Amino acid sequence: MSSSPAGQLRSIAIGVTDLDAAERFYTGTWHLETVARTADAAYLRGTGSFHHILSLHRGAQPDVRNLTFSVATAADLDTIAARTPAAGGALLSGPAPLDEPGGGNAVVIADPQGRILRFVHGDERHAVTDARRDAPVPDAPVRITHAVFNSADVAVAQRFFEEALGFRLSDRTRIMAFMRCNSDHHSIALADADANTLNHIAFVMPDLDAVMRGAGRMSDAGWPIEWGVGRHGPGNNVFAYFVGPDDFVIEYTADVQQVDDSYRVGAPADWTWPPGRFDQWGVSKPPSDRIKAAQKKIRFTDITA
Template identity: 60%
Template sequence: MTSPHVAALRSVALNVPDPDLAAEFYTEVWNLAVADRQDGAVYLRGTGPAHHLLALHPGEQTEIRNVTFRARSADALPVLAERTVGAGGRVLRPVAPVTEPGGGVALIIADQDGRIFRFVHGDAEHDVDTAAVPDRPVRLAHVVLNSHDVSRSQAFFERALGFTLSDRTRMMAFLRCGSDHHCVAFGDSDRDSLNHIAFLMPDLESVMRGGGRMKDAGYPVGWGPGRHGPGNNAFNYFVGPFGVVIEYTAEVLQVDDSYPTGGPEDWTWPPGRIDQWGIGQPPTPAIKEAQQAIRFMPAAAF
């Protein structure tokens, strides 16, 4: 089922040591476009309606500031606040107008482990860019967060936010709020951190062409190309500036209430294979290290 409160993943905000340098990469190589700038931060959009997909703020080190979802209605925001507290989280900022580009109103919370999430409604949207080049990201497909307790993280998203478990592998829980197989997933780890941010491309051809552009720019494939099991999406992973792991993906499985929730026994691979195709390289040591390195900004600093 879809979440009655949350409509979609909208954006991820990061602190980075040099937002302008990072923005140069994300526009010239990754193929996003600048939506706005404010107070040293750069807001980057895709070809879809979301005001921005990625916000780059100045900071001494690379951190996740927050993950932002779009609420289904303004009335959903106070409900989310109440459910957050009931599920063991905290309200960091009650519903209030958003002062950054995109506007609208937002609720800001932290889960039991201090991860910061925002829920916005009434934010500005762009007209869809019908003149987009084929290999430009459309929107965010999902964000994967590492968790020292995947079951606890999953339970919070189910109880507080109304998400539904699509699949559970030995290492990961895949959760959805709409028809995408997942828009957030939690991976088993000894630290709570950012695993990667996935950008939805228009098609498989764009995933491959974007990967070639990255290699031409000196960013080798960190994992892929391949096709995942849960979600059935094609992928290419890279380590971008300041150690952020980013993914080009396409053909994400669309599901409804008839989708049978899978367990670890449903997602096993033959020896030596870690995706459906089995043609791409496995994750490199560099990408494995980067997938563990970036923590959330402390909620106490908010």
């Protein structure tokens, strides 16, 4: 498969209004594990090797601070730094050491719509033979598999991800462009919208059973399924969506389709359902009003502030 310097989606940093409560939720109910903490932040891992996949930062309002990718080589950092300005983005810093748990060297950029993206090389990893992998929690997330951004101009965002970061389009539906930077069907999706906000964050689970067990655990804890359980068209992944603390939309998913250069890019006509159907199986109810409102709510950190 054609390579992208972006590598693999590693983590997302979000601002939360109650750090302690958010940490309790994401560890006790969502089943991540705290691996580092400061006075104003908590860093949480999944069962995979990444040092952390979610960081929670104390803030006055919920927001997305940045999205971080792990790159294969130090040269990929230089490539991204060189391509970003020509593609319409801004180089904010680096390559330079990253001053946070997990470390590594990083390039930090802003895309043309102001989202902060970081690309890290040489960050700490957890050994695959550690205790958490030897005795994994059967319904714990492994890693983040994708994030979906609402975009006021999908064409501009798509062009930047392609030209600066080497992403490729996997599928285009009526409302969304699915973009990949490795064998996962998509690591980023861009949804047509009126504003540049976060749509949702997807955490991949080991299998379908883990999605179902996790969904049951969430429901038992008072966090109902807001959309699903079902199976998507583009990506072919199983899904169950929830609205978490501060109205972040979070997804348990599994069976993410793996693709290569032979994959045929789908068009909107390839991804239509019969009236009243909301997934491949035809079992999912429509998204709730609550999730549809939450999917438009969370903004990105204002880099001009």
